[in-house]
């Protein structure tokens with residue numbers, strides 16, 4: 001009896017977490033996907049470097065052997081609280097020469113451990129910036145990620161912590177506190193340079209430059225607005241600055257991409273979403289259970305032995321499995337698109353299950369439902385890192401992984417909990433179905449209400465987590481969302497990046513229409529015309545493509561050698577996603593974004609017209625949380641929820657009903673290597 005309940009507990013915990021972490025985390029880990037991309041391309045072309053083999057003895061000591069820590073106030077906005085938090089950073093000083101800038105590479109929602117390996121790779125974009133500009137490169141860890149969190153009984157074993165314990169632990173994990181960390185860090189920064197006499201490296205004497213992708217790109221933009229002049233230049237790459245709770249638009253880029261070459265797969269994924277929604281609403285588990293069994297095998301069979309298949313509890317468990325299945329094809333689209341990633345592999349397996357070339361109409365239109373679902377299940381099983389096959393592979397590589405990225409005495413799941421906290425409290429961007437659209441690719445039970453329930457299931461209800469959903473408004477208001485206007489900032493986006501829908505280069509219906517993109521860099525002392533900003537959409541690009549592509553030309557430069565009025569006039573910023581060629585990897589156009597940035601830096605660094613303004617550092621609290629009404633969900637999208645209580649009544653009851661074993665519902669560590677193992681199953 002005892003052992004049975006343990007199996008059950010572990011499984012439920014794991015599966016719930018799949019839905020909580022895989023689909024929300026904007027970066028499974030950019031570093032790891034970069035590496036995978038390089039490995040993939042190596043197989044195709046046999047020609048490029050990887051970070052692992054680029055360690056240059058000439059550079060001297062490896063900065064990763066020397067992690068540094070800075071002590072920061074836990075609560076910047078109250079003098080009463082004297083607690084501190086210690087944040088980790090690495091410094092690459094091999095390229096620094098007096099007069100050079102500080103390059104602040106913000107990693108955002110992840111441990112910097114894996115990224116640190118890149119500090120010795122001269123083909124890495126960040127390192128090449130330091131090299132060109134004689135800069136001091138800093139890799140900074142955001143509070144509550146990696147090793148940058150207090151060691152407490154909560155952070156040492158997150159799975160055992162109570163909801164109240166977790167809420168208390170993450171209380172100061174807010175966008176504003178984390179921005180102020182950087183202000184404090186920069187204005188107090190000093191560094192011992194062995195070769196040179198003491199330099200004043202604070203922003204008042206040395207130009208600081210922000211580079212970041214995704215959440216850290218948005219942080220760069222917010223910082224430029226919040227503390228103008230603290231950073232002399234900002235690269236906001238793939239920055240989702242328009243926060244919104246319901247982010248169904250994430251899928252529009254995927255829909256467009258599928259239509260280009262995989263029309264049959266597009267039809268099938270829509271049909272699968274319709275079938276799953278329908279089965280869920282009618283509580284018809286006959287074929288659903290065949291799907292779950294085919295993918296998750298023994299784990300699921302053991303579960304069924306314990307429970308009545310008709311019970312609501314089992315429907316909750318089914319939902320977790322089905323969420324994983326439904327999300328699986330799209331899991332890495334934002335890095336690789338269709339042909340380079342899991343979606344292409346998925347489509348190939350599903351479409352060629354019964355005929356070699358695939359039927360143009362797809363399997364759901366041409367085969368009986370059971371056979372169509374079998375094809376779908378085979379494709380999911382081959383790709384999902386949580387399928388029975390993949391999880392067996394994962395357990396084999398688990399020990400190796402642990403050795404590679406040590407988390408010290410902190411729980412290795414910290415990054416996942418930490419991002420989930422941010423998503424649930426302030427960031428939002430739930431990647432959900434919109435079943436009123438014929439193009440919809442996800443089943444109806446992946447909706448905002450179920451995501452809010454998951455937040456409450458993990459953290460309980462508090463001022464920060466409630467039925468009102470993530471409180472995105474204060475940050476949007478303070479920083480003006482996608483209407484923000486910034487000087488000395490380059491915005492880049494990938495043409496096919498799903499996150500582009502929340503950026504200044506969004507194509508969504510309600511996105512700004514009164515603004516202009518330019519690639520003409522204003523000279524020192526000149527500003528953009530109103531509504532005009534330096535923006536570049538990378539053709540055939542994805543999430544942070546200019547960071548993931550190696551820098552091709554290796555000509556080192558310095559401030560004297562570069563023309564500060566340089567502009568790249570041959571480039572044109574595009575706005576509309578072209579439904580033509582999907583070239584997959586490599587992203588050739590990324591080099592233009594890289595060069596535009598080099599030119600912008602050489603124009604802006606020597607320019608001192610922007611005064612450093614440390615004010616504006618006041619907090620944006622998300623209060624009052626408690627008086628916010630429950631999040632309004634679209635009823636047409638939420639038919640499935642009616643059996644479970646609508647969002648408007650009895651928040652507690654509703655949340656509880658979706659939680660099988662509340663205290664055990666914890667995010668599961670999404671190992672990037674597990675993810676890669678899942679892909680290897682197919683590739684080899």
Ligand SMILES: *[C@@H]1O[C@H](CO)[C@@H](O)[C@H](O)[C@H]1NC(C)=O
Pocket residue numbers: 183184185187188614
């Ligand atoms: C560090 O920076 C903060 C914020 O800019 C400032 O208030 C504080 O006095 C600085 N501390 C030291 C030791 O310089």
Ligand SMILES: *[C@@H]1O[C@H](CO)[C@@H](O)[C@H](O)[C@H]1NC(C)=O
Pocket residue numbers: 261262263264265344347348349351352357358359360
């Ligand atoms: C059908 O799908 C397969 C596999 O993804 C693809 O190779 C083929 O081109 C597709 N055919 C059509 C007509 O869409």
Ligand SMILES: *[C@@H]1O[C@H](CO)[C@@H](O)[C@H](O)[C@H]1NC(C)=O
Pocket residue numbers: 483512514515530531532
């Ligand atoms: C564009 O419109 C928005 C919303 O009406 C407004 O806040 C913003 O200031 C406008 N921007 C420009 C450059 O006119």
Ligand SMILES: *[C@@H]1O[C@H](CO)[C@@H](O)[C@H](O)[C@H]1NC(C)=O
Pocket residue numbers: 246248434436437633634637
């Ligand atoms: C679904 O998409 C339509 C546009 O096709 C949009 O008007 C509607 O607001 C979306 N529904 C939700 C719940 O966001």
